[in-house]
Amino acid sequence: MAGRKRDGLPAWKIPLIKAMLRRGGWSNEQIAFLLSTVDDTVNLGRVSDVKRGKRGGDVEAAIDEELDRFLMLRETNAGGVDPKQVYGPVHPETLRRLFVPRSENRNFLALGESDWAEAKERFNTRAKKYLKPIMAFANNRGGYLLFGVVDGTFEIKGIDREAFERHDIRLIDNAIGGALSVSVRIEKGGFEIDGKFVGLIYVHEAEEKPVFTVIQDGTEFADAAILYRYPGQNLPIRSQDLRRILAQRERQAELRYRDLIRRVADVGATQAAVVDLDSGRVDRSDRSHYFLSPETLKDVRLVDEGHFTEREGAPALTIVGTAEVAGDHIAIKEHLGPDDLIEAFLDRQQVPNPAAYLEELCHASAKWLPVYFFAQQAGFDEPGLIAHLESVRTRRETSKNKQLTRLRNRERPGLRNTTNLSAVEGNAGALAEPPTEEVLQDPEQVKIILRTIMALIELPENRDQVFAWLRAVWERPDLVKNSYIGQLFRAALVHVDELGWGFATAAPAPAPSRPASTPAEAS
Known part of the structure; x- marks a missing residue:
């Protein structure tokens, strides 16, 4: 059963596709390349079908060890890096891997309709003829223009190698350079299969997107036209792709x-x-x-x-x-991020522009970040802090409103509100000791330390040890990326911020209740 195909895709490849999608780091094109052989080419659409659940929905993903073994045997660099990144896009080794003949008929390339290769039976010296595919490839991830290959069937016809190599690529570069909004980098190369030469131009992905036309010559191109490479065709860019490019x-x-x-x-x-x-x-x-x-x-x-x-x-x-x-x-x-606020707070820095740090709260998606520490440096009282944040202009009104609601209602993280002293009884002394690797390697012990910090009524005289523990946890990505520990860390962080620098008028902490035990209790 393992060797049977599911709608044209060998069953043994589906678990590997799912494992690659789960791990991340590969595009659909790269996954198809890694799983293709001379005798069995994986179509890009098959990978998309698996990703969307249209194929192999009942098949489990391969385990990590199985995927690692496959990648090792596949002899790809660093576990499946695109050969263009290893050797260069027109290097003979890259072309040997990407363009292979079909096993059943070596007169055809083992290619299908894709967003990274376009076939042309002949090479035309009229450079502007290639403006359309060059712009489309540049707006996507780059791609190959193949000359001497029939479009649609990918039959290898070949072209005159000497004439192609003699043609100066700068003529194409100069012709398209004045017609597009930015310079697009192109390279020329070629390869032979059974004595037939295929010439090619590789179009690099544009560093500045979108690339659009700056001409209006009465032909098919209007000024400011944007073309994008879709599988098998160059089309006006769709709105969702344009939005993605602008966001990137x-x-x-x-x-x-x-x-x-x-x-x-x-x-x-x-x-x-x-x-x-x-x-x-x-x-x-x-x-x-x-x-x-x-x-x-x-x-x-x-x-x-x-x-x-x-x-x-x-x-x-x-x-x-x-x-x-x-x-x-x-x-x-200055342009700051949430990590900058946490770093400055953990180091208790006197920052040069505390108001800018407070403004970052209105741009950040994270709600629970230090605030009072920076408000004190900026000289704000509670009304002044709220007025300052109200004046901040931001595209993320939701983030801004979350912070304003937090301050006006004197909200606290749900995990803090459900932590009591009895939950950490006997552990308060642990904060007096420096962080140890033994504790940091035990997630359960780390949770106890963070709950102990959240149960503090006031900061101890030696508050350096509290900050040492917070810093030690922060510097362990494996801990902070843990959903529950990450929430505990931020709850402890804002609790220390309020204990040390909160406004005197702030409402007292709520009476302790039962201990928190699940992430669902965090707000």
């Missing part, structure tokens, strides 16, 4: 900004500033200011990437935040 672009920009902040922080810089390049005035985040000398100002220049550099021997100018050029001024702002 926004996320990538956010990650670049955060990476810049972290890299500067690693150097040890602690200030944010606005620099006037005409006058040399530097306004700091603490509202003080100073001036750069004319000599220093001349030696500092802004480079294209938006970073500051210096000439050899000139004084260095270090800036915290993201530089945004507007006219002759550079406005510096």
Whole structure:
């Protein structure tokens, strides 16, 4: 039974497909490639069917050991990395793996309709003829234009190798360069099967999406047209794919900004500033200011990437935040994330701009984050804190409203409200001891430590040990990613925040009740 096919897909491959989907890290295309052989090609649609439950719905996923053994025998790099990433997209080894003839008839490539390869029987030197597929591939994940292969059947006809290799790819690059919104990187290559040469152009995925036309020449292309590669065809992009591209672009920009902040922080810089390049005035985040000398100002220049550099021997100018050029001024702002709030709280840092840390609460999806620690640094009382958050402009109104409701109603995590002293009786002394690997390796012991912290009525005189335990748990991703322990950690975190820095007018903690035992009790 194991060798029988289910609607054209061998039964033994279904558990492996499910195991790869479960583990993650592979696209549908890569899974199909890994499971294809010369004698048995897995169609991309079959993988999609398994993913959607249309095929093999009653089949269990392969266990990890079985998947690992298959990947090892498959001889793919690092457990199944795309060969384009290992060797390069036009390297002979990549092409040997991707483009193989059918076992039953070597005159045909073992390909089906896909979103990563398009066949052309002939190579046309009119470069703009390939504008459509190049734009479509660039907006998706990149792909191959094959010349000498019949579209639809993938019969290998071959083309004149010498003529193809003699053609200057820069002619294509220049022709499409002026017609598209951004430069698209292309490479030329080819391979032979039984004496027939197949030429190809590989289109790299665009670094900046969406790619669109900037021409209006009365032909089939209108200005600002966006094409996207779908299996077997290049079509105007669908709304859901465009939304995904825009969301990815926004996320990538956010990650670049955060990476810049972290890299500067690693150097040890602690200030944010606005620099006037005409006058040399530097306004700091603490509202003080100073001036750069004319000599220093001349030696500092802004480079294209938006970073500051210096000439050899000139004084260095270090800036915290993201530089945004507007006219002759550079406005510096910090971009933070929930992890930055937790890190600063655990280290009890005096941050240069506590109001910015509070504003991050209105952008974060996580509800339970330190707040009073930063409010005290910013000089806010309770009404002032609420007014400040009300003034924050954000696209995540739900996050903002959650924080405002939390503060107005003086809410506490449900796990905190259901933790009592009797639940951790006899364990209070554990907080006086430094964290040990023995405890941290035992999730049940970690839960007891966190519940002990949540049961505190006031912070002990040696509060460093409390923070040492919180820091030790935070630095163990295996613990924090545990759903229940992660909730306990954040409940303990905000409890310590309130005990140490909460407003004097805050309502007293509710009377202890039964201990929490399941994640369902957290709000």
